[in-house]
Amino acid sequence: MFSNSFILLNYQPIVYCDVAENWQVSFQDPATPIMEGIINLHHDLMFFIVVVSIFVSWMLARTLWHFDKAQNIHASSLSHGTFIEVVWTVTPAIILLIIAVPSFSLLYAMDEIISPAITIKTLGHQWYWSYEYSDYTNNSDEAITFDSYMVPEEDLELGQLRLLEVDNRLVVPVNTHIRVIVSAADVLHSWAVPSLGIKCDAIPGRLNQTSMFVKREGLYYGQCSEICGINHGFMPILVEAVSLPNYITWIYNKLDD
Template identity: 65%
Template sequence: MNIVFFVLLFYPFISLADAPENWQIGFQDPATPIMQGIIDLHHDILFFMLVILVFVLWMLARTLYHFHHSRNPVPEKILHGTTIEIAWTVTPSLILVLIAIPSFALLYSMDEVVDPAVTIKAIGHQWYWSYEYSDYNQSDNEGLLFDSYMIPEDELEYGQLRLLDVDNRVVVPVNTHIRMIITSADVLHSWAVPSLGVKTDAVPGRLNQTPIFIKREGVFYGQCSELCGANHAFMPIVVEAVSLENYISWVSNKLDEM
């Protein structure tokens, strides 16, 4: 009951970070199991790093203290120690195994594409993105496709983000297996949305795919993450996750407009 009261009291001040913020040094809030796994793996590795850092600093301080010339004027002559050799070989190996097991599992899940309910093709251009919902193509020449351009600064409305908002968002349903097929029409690009844990290269003449399963509704911002020319910083990505009912309504309206 106290937790509910706390959430209701501070709800206006609590928001999910699905876009970059000023002076941000951490991750954006995860919206997919993949991104949650990336954050968890980062925290686990950081824990091992802190433990190793503290241990090494303690060993250095202890060595400097006990082997100072005033306390140990005659140096020790230790040529070989089997026990310590085994210890500093086996211990790091065990630590690496503990890190490798979850990282391999995460890498496998990032490449595994479950039978998708929605397939979206993203095509990088200099300098904008175009999207094709190939599941709804009615013929070879007709389909649900559109271009997505960054909104110029002088056309931004209240609440829109500078250099991040676009005129046409990628609308997807939540709790649905989505397959993103990513390619390029000219040079190398990269389709990256941090909150979704996605960063896939767009290579001319090649199709790369990545799975997405968004757990909550929201608007998620990303940018091209491969240097692609003079306007590389002006081709953002906006993914809007909505309920299945709203998604079906959006698709119907788009098809009616064509």
């Protein structure tokens, strides 16, 4: 299953994976710089994991082979070695230092809020989400607010995804710094959208914040990722990234409602 977001490059359609697939192993395609950084860090760490795994497996196999009675009747009298002990202490420390540099850089970037042009408030309920665009008000000085419920299976239209479609999507513009303030009204929730690299806990009585900078138009699916009760699996998140003119039109229509 793929979202219907695509881009034409040399007349060849490129379809992005912005929703979970059956038997999926890898990440969804990134749509923000943060998610790109997460995937790159994962690939970098996999290099170290593979190298260490091969080396440790080789050491175990070599140990089993040489310490077998059929290979060596007389056991070695070696009890310790200063050089090897220094090597297996210093080498992991160096590897951790190498890993720490990109890790800290990514963590800092995930926590940084860069002069947001738009602020959106997200409130988790049992079992739906509420959104508020407090930057815009109508003639009655009321902000844009709406609830987002999952579309029941019997009401789905052709092309919509089961357990992931909502009646009111969170619409955001592309190439814009957006701050998302997350909280909850009752119990713990978590606002998570994998393609955007976002997972922010929604805690009653506390405001958490995260940011996103969506680089391409499309539909990005997520779900509550904190067990919050019997209908935990039925409060999906659907972020629709559109061009700035379309976003302005959507805001204008919402203010007229």
